Amino acid sequence: MIVMKFGGTSVGGKQAIERTIGIVRGRLSQRPVVVVSAMSKVTDFLYTVYDAIDSADSSLLEERLRELRARHLSVVNELISGPLWREEAASRVEALTASITMSSSMASVISKGEYLSSNIIVCAMNSLGIRAAWLDARSYMVTDEDALKGEPDFDEICRRAPKEIDAAFSGQDVVVTQGFVGISKNGTETVLGRGGSDFSASITGMAVDADVIEIWTDVDGVRSADPRKVPATRCIPKISFEEAFELFGNAAFDVDRNGKRKSLLSRISDFMTKKAKKPVIDENLCVRCGVCVSNCPVPGKAIDFVNGRESAPQYDY
Numbered sequence: 001m002i003v004m005k006f007g008g009t010s011v012g013g014k015q016a017i018e019r020t021i022g023i024v025r026g027r028l029s030q031r032p033v034v035v036v037s038a039m040s041k042v043t044d045f046l047y048t049v050y051d052a053i054d055s056a057d058s059s060l061l062e063e064r065l066r067e068l069r070a071r072h073l074s075v076v077n078e079l080i081s082g083p084l085w086r087e088e089a090a091s092r093v094e095a096l097t098a099s100i101t102m103s104s105s106m107a108s109v110i111s112k113g114e115y116l117s118s119n120i121i122v123c124a125m126n127s128l129g130i131r132a133a134w135l136d137a138r139s140y141m142v143t144d145e146d147a148l149k150g151e152p153d154f155d156e157i158c159r160r161a162p163k164e165i166d167a168a169f170s171g172q173d174v175v176v177t178q179g180f181v182g183i184s185k186n187g188t189e190t191v192l193g194r195g196g197s198d199f200s201a202s203i204t205g206m207a208v209d210a211d212v213i214e215i216w217t218d219v220d221g222v223r224s225a226d227p228r229k230v231p232a233t234r235c236i237p238k239i240s241f242e243e244a245f246e247l248f249g250n251a252a253f254d255v256d257r258n259g260k261r262k263s264l265l266s267r268i269s270d271f272m273t274k275k276a277k278k279p280v281i282d283e284n285l286c287v288r289c290g291v292c293v294s295n296c297p298v299p300g301k302a303i304d305f306v307n308g309r310e311s312a313p314q315y316d317y
């Protein structure tokens, strides 16, 4: 089994989704679990949907939901040509947008982007002859009660994920699920924090003991900064354990199987060029300058994405 994570730009519209489906099609023999983000900019937009709820403005909520529905329906109509699956996808989009009401919690609202994108992708795959199952990540992604930055309960996830994912695979070629979303033991909807889909993919890969975890994004490898904001970025061939930990969390590592830390993250691939790199995670590398072993000359942090998970390179909002 392998885990393939696709970020917001990789699922942002007809062409991107077709490309994503093509990449997944090439991996069917490896039993891919596909973890998707919301379409680009959708999570940001969902915050404005929640603002309408927060300010008790029901007509504003209606207006924003109309916009949300329209954006997703236009992708459905462009992407899916077979009427059966197109109608199926459209009705899922309708139901998901209608499920946002004046009493929805913030975590519930901002997680809808992943539910929308994953449903559209599953319908598109099926219409293209790929037997794809949709799996609610909340069937296994158990967190604590922190609704907006849930801390995963690894033991519980490891108990549930293999069963749920195996069951979803029965008679299917691929399982599509959501990044970012979680559920607390008490049944409260949670999310893992902004940019949390990479983390979701790592956790899922760990829990099913995946052969490979692939992060498909806008860059090959880990870069020194967001290339959309900084003109010249460099690829960082080696990152420290702390950096890798902040980016991908504990789940990127096989921590306890042999008492040794081994990176599970197999590669980071550029969605457009399909170039891929596996960052080497070096436990002894300096977090600040990336070179020295002691007496670091660099004050503060030299690599500017290493400020915690939220500020990890975010190419797909």
Ligand code: ASP
Binding pocket: 007, 008, 037, 038, 043, 044, 113, 179, 180, 193, 194, 195, 196, 197, 198, 316, 317
């Ligand atoms: N959609 C979520 C966000 O924008 C999670 C992710 O894309 O990783 O933060």
Ligand code: MG
Binding pocket: 007, 008, 037, 195, 196, 197, 198, 313, 314, 315, 316
């Ligand atoms: Mg991301």
